[in-house]
Amino acid sequence: MKPFLLCLFVFISGGNLSAQNSIKGKVIIEKFVAPSLQGNHAGEDPMRRLTIYLPPGYEASKQRYPVIYFLHGGMEMGGDSIVMAWWRFHELMDAAIQNGRIKPMILVLPNSDAKLGSGFYTNSTLTGNWADYIAKDVVAYIDKRYRTIAGRHSRGLSGQSMGGHGALKIGMLYPDVFTAVYALSPGNLGWGGDFSLEMSAFKHMDSYRNQYSEAEIMGDLIKRNDFTKFYTKAMANLARAYSPDEAGKTFLSAKMPVSYSGDRMMVDEETKRKWEANFPINMIESHLAGLKSLTALKLDWGRNEEIKNVPIASLQFSKKLEANQVKHFAEEYIGGHVSHIGGFEGRIYTEMLPFFDTYLTVESKE
Template sequence: MKNLLTVLCILFLSVVTYSQGKVITQNFVAASIQNNKGGEDANRRLSIYLPPDYETSTQCYPVIYVLHGYGGTDSLMMSVWFNFKELLDEAIKTGKMRPMIVVAPNSNTKLQGSFYTNSSVTGNWADYIAKDVVQYIDKNFRTIPDRRSRGLCGHSMGGNGALKLGMQFADIFSAVYALSPAVLDWHGDFSLASRGFKRISKLNNIESIVKGLNESNDFDAFFAAVLTAMARVYSPDVSNKGLLANLPVTYVGDSAVYHPAVINEWEKQFPFHMIDHYLPQLRSLTALKLDWGRNEDFSHIPFTSLQFSKKLEAYRINHFAEEYIGDHGNILGGFDGRIFNELLPFFDKYLR
């Protein structure tokens, strides 16, 4: 009887061990960010989930790339905010998805957000994801190096990035899922009337804006940092010594001055406006989905997400769009959340 119990314990431990994947971190130098004028570090970290059988098999795997939000990092996205490892282990164990590699690249910057956009000041952050990271993963891990086996997703700023890169690099990624995608277009708390622009005009240097973000809990300081980060990628200008960027709105005292040329530069980078120029790419995607919470903390997200979906619909681009009862992040994690029940099965279905 004792021997039988020992055997059963060994079998149980073997099952538990088999059902656990692991998260590793690796650093590499991103060629697309090297030699940038904004002082951004090209040495980048990746958090990589390897499925339970990775080390004991010779199998090649599909890859899901996960883009973090503003102020986030790869480790926060993978382990702290949503605990991807626990969700992935359980999804694979229960058959919600087959074994896959999941990669979260660190895209944090001095202003805490790259907005996944190529910039003459801060470096080429779109190329960093779609070229540097993908090539590094394909070279160093057993992937299926085919667009049909690559998925792209993200939350908030990362949702914006997923939609944007899905359009720009439809030859690299085939399935895209955006969770609560931020700043798809102007609206509500993200508008030209934002008090963040006034705060930027008053401070007019990176150090003071970063200090304000770190020391203040108010939305003005938050949006000042967000808008400055966006300016450095949407309207970079090295001749502006304070910000290395131009702003769509500046202030003379309490009076706003609008700059149509810069506004136009920003709108060209907004995913809502990009749709018009990427119709073949959007139609080539295997699957596209976005969702958002009805009780969002950021008022622009529900409105612009719906408008984005309506524009896709007007162009007859197949996609999924859904509003659910929740806020910016409270319904995403956990075994009853949308990552486990919607996002992971989505990629299981649409990746080869």
């Protein structure tokens, strides 16, 4: 089943998630200009939307709160407000707080949609600094405007799919900003399964380039809900994040690690090295001190995952953490890429929220 259809299924069949309490939190949508995305060469909009959940009693109290930052998936996986609605985050937060599953917390979903789908939460000389946008711009904006406990020990970072990828990457890059990281079904952590140099998306991109103008291809890839090009679009986004050509002299202003001459595959070793340097699995050794400074780290994935790379690379990631003596939790559960994540029996409610309740502090330790 394709990613969007899976998400639609979750939205329709998520069960009766009517809030189990009469005291509800509040959802606010704000917009702000992200300095880390200003002046990018790809024309990405630095005006960013934030979907924010404030816990019950926020407006009447003077209390300061821990914050969970949740990063959404890319391409057709949905943005901030869509993810809030799909998984009914506000109802899960309301119920978890009232039932004592978690202490009152603020939840922030930053919008990270890019023109072709996503920036993969990676700093790019072409599309902008998407890791800095989360760790610097969003955190600073929330701390300034809301009553947060403004310290790393009260900030958690999570995400699903591309957002899980981003949570692990940004957690490694900014351990001084976040103390606990939880990645759900993280995508593209490294090569494996249906994410490889031999994948058909690279050949499709080559044939695409030979038949159409760049403007036509950009327009086609920007279209949403065309799943025949899901992986092709993903490779285009990865190239613009990992191996950009901000001068715009190459196709899509980025270099691909693989090209074709007829049926003959040719690997660009320099570009391949750039991609692999950006894979979270290959960042572990160079960020060991930061990883070991985290209060807690967890990743999980579904046994019936539709994107074959996810369970393979997630297990490899966990084994590499273990080999480097990085304490963490890793778990396979019965589920797919988005199934068993939302709802009162899903991973967000049963695992992620209690995880942050355990590992985020309710008073400043800085």
